[in-house]
Structures are given as C-alpha cells and as structure tokens.
Amino acid sequence: MPLFGKKGTAKAVPTRLFYACDIHGSEPTYRKFLNAAKFYEVDALVFGGDLMGKLLIPMVRDTGNTWRARLAGQNHHITSDEEMKQFKKVLQTLGFYWQEMDPEEYRQYEGDQERIDDLFDVLAKERLAGWVALAEERLAGTPVKIYLCGGNDDTDEVLSALDEVAEDRVVNCENKVVPIDDEHVLATVGYSTPTPWVTPRERTEEQIGAVIEKLMVDVPDPSRCVFNFHCPPLDSSLDTCLKLDASVWPPTPLIENGQAIYYGAGSQAVTDSLKKYQPTVGLHGHIHESRGAIRFGRTSAYNPGSEYGEGVLRGLIVGIRGGEVVGHQFTSG
Amino acid sequence: MAEAQAVTPQVFTRRASGLVRVMSPYSAFIYNILTMGVIFPWTYLWAPTAFQGSNLVLGIGFAFLFELPIALAYTWLATALPRSGGDYVFQSRVFGGGFGFTVVFAFFVVWILQWVALSGWLLAALGIAPTFLGLGVTTNIHAFTTIGTWAATSNGIIIISLANAIVAAILLVSGFRNYVRFQYVMWYAILLSFGIVVILFLTTNPAAFHTKINSFAGAIDGVKNFFGQAKAAAAAGGVNFHPPFFLFGTLMVAPIAWTSLQWATYSVEQGGEIKNAHVFRNQLFIIVGSLAATAGLLILLALAMNHGIGGDGIRVASSGYWYLNGKALIGGGYMFPNLIAMGLTASPIIVALIGIGFILNSFQIVCNCYIGCTRIMVAQGLDGLLPDWFARVHPKWKTPANAHLAYFLAAVPVIFAFNKIGDWSTKWALGVTFANGAVMTLSALAAALLPYRAKKLYEASPGAKYRFGATPMVTIFGTLGFLFGAFMVGAFLFVKDLGLAYTASAFPYVIVVGTAVFGLIVYFIMKQVRASKGIKVEYAFAEIPPE
Numbered sequence: 001m002p003l004f005g006k007k008g009t010a011k012a013v014p015t016r017l018f019y020a021c022d023i024h025g026s027e028p029t030y031r032k033f034l035n036a037a038k039f040y041e042v043d044a045l046v047f048g049g050d051l052m053g054k055l056l057i058p059m060v061r062d063t064g065n066t067w068r069a070r071l072a073g074q075n076h077h078i079t080s081d082e083e084m085k086q087f088k089k090v091l092q093t094l095g096f097y098w099q100e101m102d103p104e105e106y107r108q109y110e111g112d113q114e115r116i117d118d119l120f121d122v123l124a125k126e127r128l129a130g131w132v133a134l135a136e137e138r139l140a141g142t143p144v145k146i147y148l149c150g151g152n153d154d155t156d157e158v159l160s161a162l163d164e165v166a167e168d169r170v171v172n173c174e175n176k177v178v179p180i181d182d183e184h185v186l187a188t189v190g191y192s193t194p195t196p197w198v199t200p201r202e203r204t205e206e207q208i209g210a211v212i213e214k215l216m217v218d219v220p221d222p223s224r225c226v227f228n229f230h231c232p233p234l235d236s237s238l239d240t241c242l243k244l245d246a247s248v249w250p251p252t253p254l255i256e257n258g259q260a261i262y263y264g265a266g267s268q269a270v271t272d273s274l275k276k277y278q279p280t281v282g283l284h285g286h287i288h289e290s291r292g293a294i295r296f297g298r299t300s301a302y303n304p305g306s307e308y309g310e311g312v313l314r315g316l317i318v319g320i321r322g323g324e325v326v327g328h329q330f331t332s333g
Numbered sequence: 334m335a336e337a338q339a340v341t342p343q344v345f346t347r348r349a350s351g352l353v354r355v356m357s358p359y360s361a362f363i364y365n366i367l368t369m370g371v372i373f374p375w376t377y378l379w380a381p382t383a384f385q386g387s388n389l390v391l392g393i394g395f396a397f398l399f400e401l402p403i404a405l406a407y408t409w410l411a412t413a414l415p416r417s418g419g420d421y422v423f424q425s426r427v428f429g430g431g432f433g434f435t436v437v438f439a440f441f442v443v444w445i446l447q448w449v450a451l452s453g454w455l456l457a458a459l460g461i462a463p464t465f466l467g468l469g470v471t472t473n474i475h476a477f478t479t480i481g482t483w484a485a486t487s488n489g490i491i492i493i494s495l496a497n498a499i500v501a502a503i504l505l506v507s508g509f510r511n512y513v514r515f516q517y518v519m520w521y522a523i524l525l526s527f528g529i530v531v532i533l534f535l536t537t538n539p540a541a542f543h544t545k546i547n548s549f550a551g552a553i554d555g556v557k558n559f560f561g562q563a564k565a566a567a568a569a570g571g572v573n574f575h576p577p578f579f580l581f582g583t584l585m586v587a588p589i590a591w592t593s594l595q596w597a598t599y600s601v602e603q604g605g606e607i608k609n610a611h612v613f614r615n616q617l618f619i620i621v622g623s624l625a626a627t628a629g630l631l632i633l634l635a636l637a638m639n640h641g642i643g644g645d646g647i648r649v650a651s652s653g654y655w656y657l658n659g660k661a662l663i664g665g666g667y668m669f670p671n672l673i674a675m676g677l678t679a680s681p682i683i684v685a686l687i688g689i690g691f692i693l694n695s696f697q698i699v700c701n702c703y704i705g706c707t708r709i710m711v712a713q714g715l716d717g718l719l720p721d722w723f724a725r726v727h728p729k730w731k732t733p734a735n736a737h738l739a740y741f742l743a744a745v746p747v748i749f750a751f752n753k754i755g756d757w758s759t760k761w762a763l764g765v766t767f768a769n770g771a772v773m774t775l776s777a778l779a780a781a782l783l784p785y786r787a788k789k790l791y792e793a794s795p796g797a798k799y800r801f802g803a804t805p806m807v808t809i810f811g812t813l814g815f816l817f818g819a820f821m822v823g824a825f826l827f828v829k830d831l832g833l834a835y836t837a838s839a840f841p842y843v844i845v846v847g848t849a850v851f852g853l854i855v856y857f858i859m860k861q862v863r864a865s866k867g868i869k870v871e872y873a874f875a876e877i878p879p880e
Contacts, residue, residue, distance in 0.1 A: 014867065028789070032877040039877045056345035070342055093793045106342055116345045237726040262510065262731045289605065291715060292726055307416070309611070311793040313877060319867055327866035330715050333877035 014326050015181040016042040020315035021230065021285030022151065022306035025053025025095030025124065030131055032313040032333055037144040040317050040331070044144060044180055046173075048285040049151025049190040049230035050306075051131075052124045052158055053095040056116065060106045067100065093311045097123040121157045128161040132170050139169035149174040151230040151286065152192035155200045173228065175211065177218040184224045184280060184320060187215045192231040192286055193267045196246035209269035222277035224323040232266040232284035233274055233296070238303035239266030240290045274299055280323050283316070291330065300325050307332075356607045358615040360513055361600040363520045365623035368596040368701045371527055371630045372694045374459060374654075374669045376593065377638060380586045381651035382572050383830040386579030389635040389647075392586020393594075397628035399587055399821060400594045403773060403814035404624045406780035407598040408616045409807035413783065413794035415610035418712030419601030419705075420776050425716075427779035427786045430874040431856050434718045436775055439852030440768035442706050447765040449744040450751035452698035453494020457484045459669050460695045461493060464688025466664045467675030470552045471684050478553055478664070485666040487752045494748045501699045502741045505707075506727070506734045509606070512700060519693040526690020529683060530674040531633055534641030537677050542642045549676035553664045564645060566660035567652035574645055588821040588831055590631060592766055595773050597624035602705035613795045638670060641677070707736035716873035718859045756836070763832040764845045767825040774818030781811025787876060 018036045023029040037045055059067045059078070067078040069087070078084050091098050099119060101109075109115055135146050146169060150159040162172035171178055173188040180186040189211050191203040203211070208231065219225045232238035243261040244251035254261050265287060274282050274296040282301030291305030291314065304316040313333045319326045356364075380387055410423045420441065425433030462484040469478030483489045505512055537545070543560045550559035568574060600619050604610045607619070638647055650668035653661030661668060663676075671691050675684045711733045714724025727734040750757050784791045784805045791797055791805070799806040825832035826842075833841040863870050 028793075035877050039875070040872055058342045058345060060342045068342055075341060090793075109345065110343075119345070235728050237728045237731065240726065240731045262508070264728070292724065293715075293721060294725070294728070311789060317868075317872060327863070327868045329717055329863070329868045329870070329872050331872050331875075332716075333872075333875060 012321055014319040014321035015044065015184065016040070016317060016319050017044050017046050017180070017226070017283075018042040018315055018317055018331075019046045019048060019228075019283045019302070020304060020306075020313055021048030021283075022050040022288055023047075023095065023308045023313070024050055024153065024306075025097065025127060026308040026311065027092035027095070027127075028311045029093075029095070029308045029313045031134075033315075034135055034138045034146070036313065036315065036331075036333065037139065037142065037146075039333070042144070042317060045146040046180075046186065046226075046228055046283060047146070047148045048228055048283055049149050050153045050285065051128055051148070051150060052120075052154045053097055053127075054153070055094075055096040056120055056123065057091055057096050057098045058106050058109065059098055059100045061100070061102050069098075071096075094309055097127070099123065117155075121155055124155075124158045125161045128158055129164070132161065132165050135170050136165075136168060142169075145169055145171055147171045147173040147178065147180070147186060147188070147228070149188045149228065149230075150190040150201065152190070152195065152199045152201045154190070175215070177215055177225075180226060183322065184226055185219055186226045186228055187212075187219060187279075188228040189215065190230045193265070195265070196244040196251035198246075205267060205269045208267055209272065212269060212273045216273075216277060219277075221323070222279055225277065225279045226320065227270075227274065227277075227279045227282045227301075229267075229270050229273075229282065229284055231270055231286050232290070232303050233271035233282070233294075233301060234266040234268045235264035236266055236271065236294050236301065237292050238284055238290050238294060238301060239264045239287050241265050241287050271296070274301060280320050281318055281325050283318075293328070298324075300328070302328065302330075304330055356513060356603065358608065358619050360516065361607050361619045362623050362626075363516060364701070365597050365600050365619060366627050367516070367519060367523065367694060367697045368599045369593045369623065369627040370596070370694060370698060371593075371627060371634070372455070372459060372523065372671070372691050373593045374667070376586065376590045376631060377635065377647065377670055378651050378654040378667060380582075380589050381644075381647050382567075382655040383589075383651075384579060384582030384585045385573050385648075386576035387582035387586045388578065389586060389639075390632050392583045393590045393628060393631045393635060395584060395587035396590035396594050397624065399817035400591060400597060400624055400628075401621070402810045403595075403777045403818055404597050404620045406777045406807060406811040406814045407601060408613070408620050409794070409796040409810070410776065410780050410783065411601045411604055411616045411620065412611050412613050412796055413787075413790055415604040415607070416712075417603050417605035417708045419598075419604055419709075420772050421709050421712055422604075423601075423776050423779045425874045426790065426876075427782050428775075430716065430718065430871060431853075431860075433874070434713060434716075434856050435849060435852040436772060437709060438713065438718075438855060439848040440772045442709055443848050443851065444765045444768035445702050445706050446740075446744050446747045447751070448702045449498055449699055449740075450494060450748045451765075452695055452702065453497045453748055454490050454751065455698060456497050456692060456695035457490040457493040458666055459671065460688065460692035462489075462664065462666050463669060463672035463675055464684065464692065466553055466666070466672070467684035467688065468681055470549055470676075471679055471681040482553075482664050485664060491748060491752045494752070495745070497696060497699050498741055498744055498748065501696065501703055502737050505700060505703050506730055506732050506737050508730055509704075509732060512704070516697070519697045523690040523694045526671075526687045526694075527630065527634075529687050530671055531637045533674045533677045533683075534634075534637035534670075537641045539641070539643035539646060542646055542673075542677065546642075546646075546673065546676045550663045559660075559663075560646075560649065563649045563652070563658065563661040566658050567649055567656060570652060570656045570658055572648055572652050572656060572658075574648060585824060585828060585831065588766070588770075588824045588828075591770065591821050593631065594624060594628060595770060597621070597627065598773060598776075599701060599705055602708050611795065634670060638673075642673060646673070703737060703740055706740055707733045710736040710739070717863050717868060717870045718856060718873075720859075763825075763835060764841055764848075766832050767822055767845060768848070770818060770822045770825060774815055774822050777811050777814030777818050779811070781808045781815060783807055783811070789876065789878075 059069045243254045243263045284303045288306040315331045318328045421437040465477045465481030652658040713719045
C-alpha cells in the first residue's frame with residue numbers, strides 16, 4: 001500500500017527510507033533499528049554512522065564467584081548470576097562493552113591506553129559482526145536492505161567487519177555510491193571535521209570536500225542522489241553544540257562571561273556540496289542534541305538526533321520519488 | 334583473594350565524542366524557584382477573605398504536601414525522558430500523540446498566553462507601580478508618585494506588558510545563554526528583595542504598621558486614617574475580623590498556593606538542555622528541592638506578615654483584592670506584600686532594592702512563558718503536529734526564533750483583552766488555574782502508568798530500581814499525585830471562590846472546553862495534512878519493540 005501515494009494519481013510509488021545514526025553500541029537501539037523496517041513499513045534502512053560504544057566496563061573477579069565493577073560513578077558488587085544478567089542488560093542498553101578479568105589482568109590494562117584501545121576494537125568488532133549476522137537473519141526473505149557505515153567515532157579496524165559481510169541484506173555503503181532503488185543512489189561519507197575529542201576518523205574540510213567530489217564522479221544524476229553524510233552542514237542548526245576546551249581531558253565547556261558558548265560544529269564542505277549538487281535529500285547525524293530540519297535550495301537536510309543511552313531510537317522516515325522528498329516524519333521509538 | 338579485594342576497577346574509555354548540555358542543575362533549580370514566584374501575591378491577597386478563618390501557613394503546608402507526590406512523579410519522568418518539551422513528551426509517550434498534543438497544546442501553549450498578560454500585569458502593578466509610589470513617598474519627588482499611579486492604570490499595564498513581552502522575546506531569541514546569564518542577576522536580586530521584605534515585617538508590629546501605613550497612604554492619596562477607614566469598609570463589606578478557624582477554608586488555601594508551587598516541575602520543559610538531566614539526584618534537587626525551598630519561603634513570608642501587620646492587616650489588604658474594597662487601595666493599587674513593606678521604611682534605597690527584585694522576577698515570569706511554550710512548540714513541530722515553520726531553529730542565534738515570534742504575536746491580543754475587557758479576569762483568566770493544573774495532574778497519571786505503558790523505556794530509566802514491594806515507586810507517587818492534583822483541579826472547577834464557578838455562569842466552562850476542542854481540531858487538521866503527504870503522525874510516538 002503506497003502510504004506516500006495520492007489517490008487518483010498515476011505517479012510511481014515512493015521509496016520509503018528509515019534513517020538513524022549515532023547508536024554507539026546500544027544493543028536494544030540497534031535491534032529497534034532492524035525492526036523499524038517492518039514497524040514503519042519502509043523499503044530500506046539507512047544508518048548514518050557511529051556504531052561503536054564509548055565505554056568499556058572491566059568486571060574484576062572478587063572473592064568467591066563475585067565481581068566488582070564501576071558504572072555511572074558507583075561501585076557495584078555483583079554477587080549472583082541474576083545480578084550479573086541484569087548488570088549486563090543495563091550495559092547493553094547503554095552501549096557499553098564489558099570484559100571479565102582477574103585483578104592481575106586488570107592491572108595490566110590500567111594506564112595502558114593502547115592496550116585498552118585494542119580491547120575496545122576486539123569487543124566492538126565482535127559486537128558489530130554479531131549485528132551484521134542478526135540483520136541478515138531478521139531481514140532474510142524480505143526486500144528490505146540495510147545500509148551500514150561508520151562515523152567519526154568508529155575505528156577502521158572495527159569497520160573492517162563490514163567488509164566481511166555476504167551483502168545479501170546488509171550493504172557496506174562506507175565511502176561508496178550504491179543504488180537504493182531503481183532511480184536513486186546513496187552516497188555515503190562517514191568522516192567528521194576535527195572535534196575536541198580527537199576521534200578516530202576526523203578529516204579536514206579539504207579532505208572531506210575531496211572525498212565528496214570523488215564520490216560524485218560516480219553519481220549519474222545528483223538530483224537523484226541521497227546524501228548520507230555523517231557530519232551535518234556547518235552553521236545549519238543541525239550542528240549546534242557547546243564549544244569545548246580541547247586542552248583538557250575530557251574536554252569541558254568553554255565559559256565566556258560565566259556562560260557556556262554554543263556554536264556550529266558541522267562541515268563547510270558538506271554545506272557546499274548540498275548547495276552545489278542539490279541532491280534529493282541530505283541525511284546527517286553526529287551532533288546528538290541538534291535534531292532538526294533545514295533547506296538548501298530545493299534540498300531538505302535532516303538530523304534526527306540520538307538518545308541511544310535511554311534505549312530510544314531517534315530516526316527519520318523520508319519518502320522519495322523522482323528526485324524529490326514527498327514527505328518526512330521524525331520518530332522517537 | 335586478599336589481592337582481589339584491593340582492586341576497585343575503573344571504567345575504561347576511548348577517544349569518542351560526547352554530548353554536553355548547557356544548563357546546570359543549579360540553574361534549573363533557580364529557574365524553578367523563580368517560576369514558582371515567591372513574589373506571587375495571591376495566597377496573601379486572595380485566601381484571607383475568600384476563605385475567612387483559614388490558616389495561611391497550614392494552607393501553604395497542605396499545598397506542599399499535595400504537590401510533593403506530583404514533584405516526585407515528575408522526577409521519575411524527567412530522568413526517564415530527559416528531553417525538551419517535557420509534559421508533551423511524557424503524555425505523548427504514555428497516552429499517545431493525540432491526547433498528549435491536545436492536552437499540552439490547549440492547556441499549556443494556549444492558556445499560558447494568559448500568563449504572558451498576567452506577568453505584564455505583575456510587572457506593572459506589583460513591580461513598577463509600588464516601586465515608584467514608594468520612591469515618591471521616601472524622596473518626596475512627586476513625579477515618582479505620578480509614574481507609580483500611571484503604571485497601575487490599564488493603559489500603563491498594557492504598555493508595560495507589551496514592552497515586557499518584546500524585551501523578553503528579544504533576549505530569548507538572541508540566545509538562551511543570554512537568558513541563563515541574566516537569570517543569575519534576577520535570582521540574587523529577588524533573594525535580596527525578598528529578604529528585605531521579610532526583615533521589615535519581622536522588625537515591626539501591628540501598632541507601628543498602622544501608623545506607618547497611614548502615613549504612607551496619606552502621602553500618596555492624601556487620605557487620613559487610611560487603615561481605620563479601610564478596616565471599617567472591609568467590615569461593612571462582610572469581612573469578619575475575628576473568624577473562627579475554618580478547616581475547609583484552610584484546605585482551599587492549598588489550590589491557591591498551588592498556583593505557585595505547581596511550577597516546581599516546569600524545568601522539565603527544557604530537559605534536553607540540562608546537564609546530567611538523567612541523574613536521579615539531580616532531578617530530585619531541581620524539582621523537589623526547589624519545591625521545598627519555595628514552600629519554605631512562602632511560609633516564612635506568611636509568618637513574617639502575621640508578625641508585622643497582624644491578622645487585621647492581612648485581612649484589610651485582602652479585602653481590597655477580593656471584596657473590591659476601594660478604601661484598601663493605595664495609589665489605586667492593591668496592598669501587595671512588597672508595597673506594604675515599602676510603607677514600613679523611610680529609605681529610598683531599601684524601596685529601590687525591594688522594587689528591583691520584584692520587577693526582575695516579574696520579567697522572569699514572561700521569560701519562562703516563552704521558554705517553556707516555545708520548546709513545546711518546537712517538539713510538536715518536529716513531530717509533525719504543528720507546521721514545520723514552528724520547529725525551525727535560527728542558524729545564527731541557535732534559538733527557535735519562529736516559535737518565539739508566533740508566541741509574541743499570539744500574546745498581543747490577550748494582553749489587550751486582559752486589561753481592556755472588564756470581566757476578562759473572572760470569566761477567562763481564571764481558567765488558567767484549571768488548565769495548567771490539569772496538565773500537571775495528567776502528567777502525574779502518566780508517571781503512574783509509565784511502567785506499564787512504556788515498559789522498555791521505564792526499565793532503562795534510573796528510577797526503575799525503586800519499588801515498594803512489587804509496585805514501582807513511580808506508580809505510587811504518580812497515583813497519589815494524580816489524586817491530589819485532581820482534588821485541586823476539581824476545586825478550581827467547582828468551588829465558587831476559586832475559579833471557574835466564580836461567575837455562576839457556564840461561559841468559563843465553555844471557554845475551557847473550547848480550547849480543548851481547538852487543540853483537538855488542530856491535531857486532526859495536522860494529521861490529515863500529514864496523511865495527504867503519506868505521513869502517519871502516530872509514528873512520532875510509537876515505541877518499536879526491540880525483539
């Protein structure tokens with residue numbers, strides 16, 4: 001049933017996309033993303049980057065069959081299997097990883113950031129591989145495809161899990177132009193401009209611009225291209241966040257006259273490309289707190305925001321037909 | 334395993350970006366206290382003669398106890414859904430979009446326009462007029478008295494209200510941080526002002542008050558033995574100066590005091606801008622802490638007034654407001670607590686300090702009307718239930734400039750009507766007490782049902798671990814809050830001296846129902862408009878099952 005179709009018109013049925021991003025390792029949020037295809041009756045699932053979680057909780061063996069861990073500023077002493085199950089469930093919702101270890105093993109990690117980063121990569125890649133397998137299983141027998149890519153917070157090592165997919169239902173669209181229906185293509189760029197957090201996949205404006213230009217060579221008709229660019233356009237209201245002091249760790253808000261400062265943290269190269277190519281639609285993420293919509297000429301650009309930590313999947317349903325958006329709806333599932 | 338016991342594991346982190354919010358819990362705490370308005374005069378002007386024999390201190394205490402479970406229920410909601418748009422988000426998630434939109438749009442967004450007008454009236458009649466009257470008396474400069482008298486006229490109130498709304502809109506459109514910065518000025522000003530008022534009451538006695546207020550009113554209006562004349566007129570009008578204790582009347586003070594204390598939850602409207610809004614103790618501090626602090630301040634003022642001007646003084650002041658006792662007016666205005674306090678001092682500096690605090694708090698009231706309602710409108714715009722135009726954030730100022738403009742324009746006719754239509758305040762404006770209270774009462778019900786209607790969301794929230802036996806704590810507090818809220822909202826509906834029943838006419842009820850119907854019509858129109866583009870607005874609220 002063409003939800004986007006008008007009665008009495010002979011126009012083609014629009015393609016309905018569901019877009020979400022920045023789920024940062026959250027298991028229930030990813031599962032919701034997969035189920036969104038059926039729930040929202042869409043034709044494709046497009047993910048906009050930032051798959052990896054941000055925290056790793058070491059669970060250190062204590063006396064007997066008990067464990068100690070720290071979460072949200074509190075020490076936890078886990079004394080039963082049921083408690084362990086509940087604790088892991090909370091970590092899954094929050095998008096955190098965990099590793100059970102002996103005290104000696106824990107001490108080897110303490111202060112060794114390189115070793116910790118390696119452990120992050122192992123656990124995150126394992127989770128991503130599991131997610132890809134789950135997507136293939138859930139979407140098997142349906143026409144729905146899921147387009148996955150990384151964001152600035154994801155490491156290349158972890159994203160290599162996407163290169164190993166069978167590409168039946170799951171499509172690795174990272175830095176590629178891929179068909180999304182009979183008349184539209186999807187162009188994806190997962191990089192962001194430099195952040196105070198010095199994340200794994202940041203690039204300069206020039207580098208992002210060059211990646212976009214390289215992709216556009218493969219786009220036959222820019223007006224029928226969906227831009228899936230993780231970084232939002234600069235100063236567009238889709239990129240508003242607090243300005244941070246990068247000289248301290250973790251970065252803290254810069255204070256001017258006793259107040260924090262807001263600014264646009266998007267990309268000028270993305271803005272330029274939206275203005276220049278006037279694609280069908282721009283799909284963006286990166287700045288979780290800057291949910292909204294804006295237009296660049298004929299092109300609408302969106303950022304659905306993110307609340308993965310609460311297990312909430314923020315997203316966007318967008319219908320496209322003939323190089324135009326025929327309707328959109330923000331969701332909060 | 335002695336070695337193992339020595340280990341207190343820390344969290345491992347990596348280089349990843351993070352979300353930072355702008356409003357500190359302390360700022361949100363201040364925001365709530367300012368919104369509750371320790372300057373609101375109604376408890377002291379309305380209750381003493383509307384419910385003769387009532388006890389103000391006990392009545393405020395009842396209001397605190399009735400609001401407490403509502404505030405606790407909101408604490409659970411605010412940590413489970415720390416987003417801007419608060420009540421709208423809560424009710425949409427639990428009851429569905431049609432219900433949440435209709436209730437919050439009609440009873441908050443539409444009815445709070447009355448508060449924009451009311452805050453202008455507060456600024457003129459409670460802030461500027463008493464300040465200039467007090468300055469006129471203490472400096473013997475007649476021009477001050479003239480300004481003070483003008484400020485209390487309907488034209489004066491309209492001009493001041495419009496200026497108030499324009500300045501607030503410009504401040505807020507220019508950037509939310511500008512408001513947050515200015516909020517500290519308002520906070521310290523009202524603390525100083527309120528402290529001075531309380532000290533003035535505590536350092537006088539009723540006999541000295543009679544002398545000073547006679548002198549003060551005489552200097553402004555040329556009247557002799559002001560207090561004696563005002564008291565005689567009040568008694569002739571039906572005020573009993575030796576009433577027996579009246580328990581039901583004391584209970585009825587609670588809904589009046591609740592018109593202040595109910596706003597302890599207003600910070601939830603910008604939950605998306607508060608740092609660590611999901612942390613339970615932060616929300617307890619912001620919501621319950623601000624409630625307790627404000628209730629304490631209101632009780633302190635009641636005790637201080639009783640000490641300084643006595644029950645007779647309070648009843649005379651109240652008769653001017655409730656019995657329309659013209660003899661109990663000073664400079665054409667009511668005997669507000671701050672005006673009385675100004676009459677107790679001969680210092681123009683003290684008068685100015687009291688005045689600045691009340692003026693700034695009045696200005697803050699209009700600011701929070703804009704802040705809360707524009708956030709709700711943005712949330713509703715993003716959900717497709719208002720045109721997209723309302724949800725647009727200005728790229729340069731980073732504020733919902735369109736929503737601000739719309740709200741200002743909508744407030745202009747209400748400001749004129751409030752001050753130019755004779756019975757507006759009794760037929761129309763009183764509906765706001767019912768409407769705003771109804772939103773909060775229904776949100777308490779949403780809290781009670783949260784564990785059952787939004788199970789996954791509730792289970793992921795920090796409040797989920799608090800249970801009483803098998804029953805979630807939020808269900809207990811939400812149910813109690815709903816019942817207490819329904820009692821007070823019911824009082825606004827049916828008790829003659831409290832609200833809609835005042836005029837003994839069906840008209841106020843028609844207006845209230847009319848706004849709800851208007852909200853419903855807007856919902857169905859927007860639903861149809863979106864459907865014509867193939868959009869189901871219900872998708873904005875539906876929770877996807879993860880399995």
